[in-house]
Amino acid sequence: MHKFDEMYDRLPYEGAGxxxxxxxxDQWLAKxxxxxxxxxxxxxxxxxxxxxxTFAVYGAKDEDGAGTxxxxxxDLLPRIIPADEWAAMEKGLxxxxxxxxxxxxxxxxxxxxxxxxxVPAEQIQGNAQFRPEMIGVQVPNDIYSNISGxxxxxxxxxxxxxxxxxxxxxxxxxxxxxYMLENRKMMMRLFPELFAQNRVAPVAxxxxxxxxxxxxxxxxxxxxxxxxxxxxxxxxxxxxxxAFLAQQMGVExxxxxxxxxxxxxxxxRTTRGPRRVDVIYRRVDDDFLDxxxxxxxxxLGCTGLMRAYKAGNVVICNAVGTGVADxxxxxxxxxxxxxxxxxxxxxxxxxxxxxCRQKDDLDYVLANMKDLVVxxxxxxxxxxxxxxxxxxQAEIDEFREVVRAKPDGYIAQPTLSLSTSPTFVESGIAPxxxxxxxxxxxxxxxxxxxGGLTRVALKEGSLVVNSSQGGGTKDTWIxxxxxxxGSQSQSQSQSQRQGGGQSQTQSQSA
Amino acid sequence: xxSRTADHLYWMSRxxxxxxxxxxxxxxxxxxxxxxxxxxxxQLGWQGVLSISELRPAYFAKHDxxxxxxxxxxMVRDESNPSSIISCLKAARENARxxxxxxxxxxxxxxxxxxLEVNRMLRPGQFxxxxxxxxxxxxHRSHLSRGVxxxxxxxxxxxxxxxxxxxxxxxxxxxxxxxxxxHAMGSEFFGATTEEHQEYDFYHxxxxxxxxxxxxxxxxxxRDVIKPERVAELLILRVDxxxxxxxxxxxxxxxxxxxxxxxxxxxxxxxxxxxxELQYGRVDEILATGLHAYLTxxxxxxxxxxxxxxxxxxxxxx
Numbered sequence: 001m002h003k004f005d006e007m008y009d010r011l012p013y014e015g016a017g018x019x020x021x022x023x024x025x026d027q028w029l030a031k032x033x034x035x036x037x038x039x040x041x042x043x044x045x046x047x048x049x050x051x052x053x054t055f056a057v058y059g060a061k062d063e064d065g066a067g068t069x070x071x072x073x074x075d076l077l078p079r080i081i082p083a084d085e086w087a088a089m090e091k092g093l094x095x096x097x098x099x100x101x102x103x104x105x106x107x108x109x110x111x112x113x114x115x116x117x118x119v120p121a122e123q124i125q126g127n128a129q130f131r132p133e134m135i136g137v138q139v140p141n142d143i144y145s146n147i148s149g150x151x152x153x154x155x156x157x158x159x160x161x162x163x164x165x166x167x168x169x170x171x172x173x174x175x176x177x178x179y180m181l182e183n184r185k186m187m188m189r190l191f192p193e194l195f196a197q198n199r200v201a202p203v204a205x206x207x208x209x210x211x212x213x214x215x216x217x218x219x220x221x222x223x224x225x226x227x228x229x230x231x232x233x234x235x236x237x238x239x240x241x242x243a244f245l246a247q248q249m250g251v252e253x254x255x256x257x258x259x260x261x262x263x264x265x266x267x268x269r270t271t272r273g274p275r276r277v278d279v280i281y282r283r284v285d286d287d288f289l290d291x292x293x294x295x296x297x298x299x300l301g302c303t304g305l306m307r308a309y310k311a312g313n314v315v316i317c318n319a320v321g322t323g324v325a326d327x328x329x330x331x332x333x334x335x336x337x338x339x340x341x342x343x344x345x346x347x348x349x350x351x352x353x354x355x356c357r358q359k360d361d362l363d364y365v366l367a368n369m370k371d372l373v374v375x376x377x378x379x380x381x382x383x384x385x386x387x388x389x390x391x392x393q394a395e396i397d398e399f400r401e402v403v404r405a406k407p408d409g410y411i412a413q414p415t416l417s418l419s420t421s422p423t424f425v426e427s428g429i430a431p432x433x434x435x436x437x438x439x440x441x442x443x444x445x446x447x448x449x450x451g452g453l454t455r456v457a458l459k460e461g462s463l464v465v466n467s468s469q470g471g472g473t474k475d476t477w478i479x480x481x482x483x484x485x486g487s488q489s490q491s492q493s494q495s496q497r498q499g500g501g502q503s504q505t506q507s508q509s510a
Numbered sequence: 511x512x513s514r515t516a517d518h519l520y521w522m523s524r525x526x527x528x529x530x531x532x533x534x535x536x537x538x539x540x541x542x543x544x545x546x547x548x549x550x551x552x553q554l555g556w557q558g559v560l561s562i563s564e565l566r567p568a569y570f571a572k573h574d575x576x577x578x579x580x581x582x583x584x585m586v587r588d589e590s591n592p593s594s595i596i597s598c599l600k601a602a603r604e605n606a607r608x609x610x611x612x613x614x615x616x617x618x619x620x621x622x623x624x625x626l627e628v629n630r631m632l633r634p635g636q637f638x639x640x641x642x643x644x645x646x647x648x649x650h651r652s653h654l655s656r657g658v659x660x661x662x663x664x665x666x667x668x669x670x671x672x673x674x675x676x677x678x679x680x681x682x683x684x685x686x687x688x689x690x691x692x693h694a695m696g697s698e699f700f701g702a703t704t705e706e707h708q709e710y711d712f713y714h715x716x717x718x719x720x721x722x723x724x725x726x727x728x729x730x731x732x733r734d735v736i737k738p739e740r741v742a743e744l745l746i747l748r749v750d751x752x753x754x755x756x757x758x759x760x761x762x763x764x765x766x767x768x769x770x771x772x773x774x775x776x777x778x779x780x781x782x783x784x785x786x787e788l789q790y791g792r793v794d795e796i797l798a799t800g801l802h803a804y805l806t807x808x809x810x811x812x813x814x815x816x817x818x819x820x821x822x823x824x825x826x827x828x
Contacts, residue, residue: 052610052622234608247611258512269513271667271823272771 002156004419005431006079013422013431021082021479024198029077037076037424040190044074047189053182055237055467073472074183076190076424079434079454083201086450086478089152089164089438092347093448095338097148097440100169102341104144104325108134113340119333126408127330128378129323131286133293137310137320140217141443144319145326147210147281148440149174149452152348154419162419165351167435169334171318171326173283176473177439178241180453181206181248183475199480201450207248209441209449210281214249216443217315218278225278227251228268230259232284232300242283256284261304264311279315286320328411329355329377352414356407365412366404369396372412373463374403387463389415418463421474423456433457435465436476450478515609516671516769517824522605522621523659523675529598530652531683535559536585537645538721543578545713555717556581562690563593582641587632595648599628602655614662617655624651670765674819677765681758682812684722688745689805691718692738715741722753742801743793755808756788762815769823777818784811 007026008016018026048054054069081089106112107124114121124130149170154162184203188195211227218225231242233255246253258268259277267274282289288298290305308314324330332353338346354361354372365372369388376384386399403410420431438452454474455465465471539555556576560566565584568591573580587596606613606621613621627647631637637644656676663669691714715736719725724744731748732740749756763781770778796804 049626050619050623051615052607052618234604239607243609243611252512252515253609253611254512255514258514271511271513271516271671271769 002158002160003417004154004156004160004162006154006162006419006421006434008422008431011420011431013429021080025078025080025194028194028197034428041074041076041424044076044186044190045071047186048074048182051182053178053240055240072179072467073458074186075432075456075458075472075474077422077429078187078194078475078477079421079436079456080477080479081436081451083450083478083480085164086201088347090448090450093150093438093440094446095342095344095347096150096166096169096334097145097442097446099338099341100148100171100325100334101143101145101442103337104171104319104322105139105142106341107324108137108321113337116340118336118340119330123329123333124324127324127327129286129321129327131321131324133306133310134319134321138312139319140219140315143217143442145171145322146213146217146317146319146442147174148442149176149437150440152436152438152452153351153416153434154436155416156419163349165349165416166334167351168328169326169331170437171322172285173318174437174439175238175241175283176437176453176455177206178244179473180439180449180451180476181244183453183473187475198477199482201478201480203449203451206439206449207245209447210245211249211251213441213443213447214279214281214317217317219312219315222278226276227279227281228254228277230254230256230280230282230284230301232256232288236283238283245281251281256288256298256300256302259302259305261302261308264304264308264313266302266305266308266314277314279317281317286323289316289320327377328375329357329408332411351416354412356403356410356412361412362403362407365410366400369400369412371415373415374399374410374412377409377411387415390461390463415463421454421456423458423472423474425458425460430460432460433463433465434474451476511612511667511671513824515612516667517820518605518609519612519668519672520675520819520824522602522609523655523672524679525598525602525605526621526652526655527676527679528593528683529595529602530649531680531687532563532585532593532595532598533645533648533652534721534723535562535687536582537642537649538717540578540582540641540645541720542713542717547713552578558690559585561693562686565591565593586637586641586644596628596632599624599648599651612668614658616658616662620651620655620658624655627651667769670768671823674762674765674769677758677761678812678816678819680753681755681762682809684745684753684755684758685805685808685812687718687721688742689802689809692742692801711738712736718745724751724753727751739793739797742797746796747788747791747793749789756785759785759788766819771822774822777815777822780811780818781815784808784815 003011005011007019007022009019010016048071054071103113107130111124113119114124150166151168151170152164153167154164157163180203214227215225227249228251229242229246229249231239231253233239236242243253252268254268260267260269260274262274266277266280268277284300287294289301290303291298291301292303293306294301305314305316306320309316309320332350332355335346335350338344354365356362356365365374369386370391372388374386374388386395388396391399418433418435421434422429423432425432434454434456436452436454438448440446440448454476455467456472456474457463457465457470458472459470462470536559539559542555543552553576556578559581560569560576569581569584573584584591585594588594589597589600591597603621603625606618610618631644631647659669659672663672715738716725718741719728719736722745728736728741728744731744734740744751744754746755748754749760751757759781763778763785766774766778766781
């Protein structure tokens with residue numbers, strides 16, 4: 001099977017060449033003694049602990065018995081993407097997320113795409129994430145997924161060249177953006193010289209864009225909209241991120257108990273009495289939002305919230321019912337959505353997918369399970385899946401019966417050889433599999449910061465990047481070419497070598 | 511701001527302050543226990559620590575006798591004791607974590623670092639090697655916590671609720687300390703007759719002063735030998751003594767005024783009245799009516815203020 005590494009032009013690394021956009025970084029890396037890198041890694045860990053960038057693990061205790069908070073391992077080596085590759089990906093992301101939002105709107109209104117015979121009606125009706133409560137409900141700008149996390153992997157095509165594929169769309173409450181921001185902060189703190197030497201596109205304005213998106217998602221009747229972040233509370237595994245985003249945006253971080261609904265308006269309890277809330281960036285799943293409509297015993301949400309929402313007195317971001325579009329059974333239809341709603345060819349590729357609900361596909365999957373990745377349609381977090389090549393015969397046999405019993409619940413994909421990126425592990429620098437989650441913001445316009453969160457499977461050979469299963473993260477660099485914006489201090493050495501001609505021609509043509 | 515946020519900030523400060531005062535008390539006892547004195551007197555000191563926090567029954571549920579090791583274990587790292595230093599620091603950090611977004615980065619990191627470090631400081635054997643260093647550390651973390659609040663936080667409601675917590679807790683703790691220490695001396699606390707008694711008195715009163723960092727202050731203010739009624743005056747009535755009741759109430763009233771809302775007028779009035787009594791009080795009057803009675807009703811009123819602040823701001827009914 002072909003392999004693709006982001007930095008080296010072949011595996012193993014010994015004697016391999018360096019890809020163009022990694023060359024400057026490689027020159028720097030070659031000068032770093034291993035002990036320095038090790039001590040930097042310890043420093044990073046200490047800072048992450050102090051800052052409290054942790055996630056909760058239930059039932060676990062650390063060596064001091066201090067409880068249940070864990071760090072997500074941070075890798076010191078950045079993942080680098082050249083700016084032109086990113087530009088193409090960004091276009092593809094805007095297109096894809098726009099189509100997905102059109103799809104959700106369509107599903108809760110006229111269902112044109114079903115009438116056109118593109119998506120089967122039972123795929124909608126039988127979908128646990130379809131919320132009949134949302135039929136006919138208007139949302140601002142017709143945008144349902146305001147914050148979308150699109151998981152992208154790179155795998156070699158038949159010629160061994162790297163190709164990007166969308167692995168999954170996350171349109172409910174995608175998380176991880178705080179790690180993107182903290183990883184960058186950490187890299188700049190540990191290795192400031194790298195940012196002087198390389199033109200890395202900044203990401204720190206994400207909270208600004210997010211706030212802008214949330215404010216632009218308010219109904220026009222709210223002139224100065226009050227935005228809040230709704231968290232399930234401090235024991236939620238993503239609590240750090242909720243608190244971080246609220247703080248960075250300068251808005252209140254609320255829990256369900258802080259909210260109440262009166263006359264179909266939502267208020268929060270403050271030290272100066274009730275205060276109206278216009279936009280809720282919720283990090284609570286649909287099921288827990290309103291005990292009046294969804295799970296009756298939920299205390300994470302707020303009674304009457306759906307009434308206020310339907311009455312157009314509050315905006316919930318992401319909208320209720322977006323899960324209908326990010327489920328693995330709908331995923332295979334996304335390229336067709338792009339064509340149907342936008343009349344365009346999809347820029348981003350899907351991974352070829354067999355839908356076990358279809359007889360032919362099922363037969364193929366059952367017969368070729370050892371070569372496939374089989375996923376539960378509603379599964380998440382790397383659970384409920386079988387990675388054929390890594391599974392024992394017994395596991396495959398067992399899973400075959402599971403799929404046979406409920407074919408609707410499964411899809412299968414070829415085992416992609418996810419690209420690897422050099423990663424600093426105990427034995428030194430070694431290839432580990434990675435993916436990328438850019439965060440796409442939609443309101444009146446669709447925008448994002450360059451890059452996203454790169455997750456890395458730290459176990460040798462592992463393809464699972466989820467933090468709950470031993471995944472770590474890396475800083476992600478979108479690398480601008482040299483001299484694009486005229487000279488800076490670091491371009492001096494280059495202009496000496498190249499006579500400065502390059503930056504001048506470019507600035508003339510710009 | 512959110513009532514829940516205010517509540518967490520208020521309690522974060524209260525627990526931090528409580529941990530500090532407990533450390534102060536234990537430290538002074540620990541230091542005085544190294545002086546040549548009768549076992550009875552030392553015993554009295556450790557007993558006092560438990561009485562101040564009303565923890566005698568809880569202590570005896572786990573220990574047979576009052577020993578320095580037993581009391582320190584119980585008051586420092588027994589997590590089943592909600593008033594132990596570890597419990598207070600944990601509660602402070604949990605409250606901070608619940609509202610970390612309302613704190614400045616420095617403020618949050620200070621709380622979090624305290625928590626990460628206390629687990630290391632209390633590893634078996636470590637604390638026993640040098641209890642004094644640990645108590646010193648707790649005090650410093652508390653100083654740092656207050657300092658970082660003052661030095662970095664916007665002086666908005668979040669700030670005022672945090673300060674309210676600090677000073678309401680301090681008023682309570684100082685009042686308890688004075689009450690128990692004076693009570694321990696029984697009716698004899700005015701005027702020792704023998705030389706031996708005088709010497710004992712000196713250590714007793716100077717220990718109280720040291721536990722509130724007041725020994726040097728006393729000398730500076732009174733330029734005199736240590737006399738109990740002046741110790742009482744310093745800790746109750748001096749507005750410029752940062753750990754006195756008067757100073758604490760002054761801060762309570764100030765901060766309460768800044769966060770006033772539609773329903774808090776009565777709370778502010780009561781706090782103001784209590785402050786006025788301290789402002790215009792005289793130590794001979796207080797002693798004439800009985801120090802213990804005076805402090806008991808002071809504690810009741812501080813307690814009541816705490817309840818009213820909760821009602822008015824922190825867990826409002828709708």
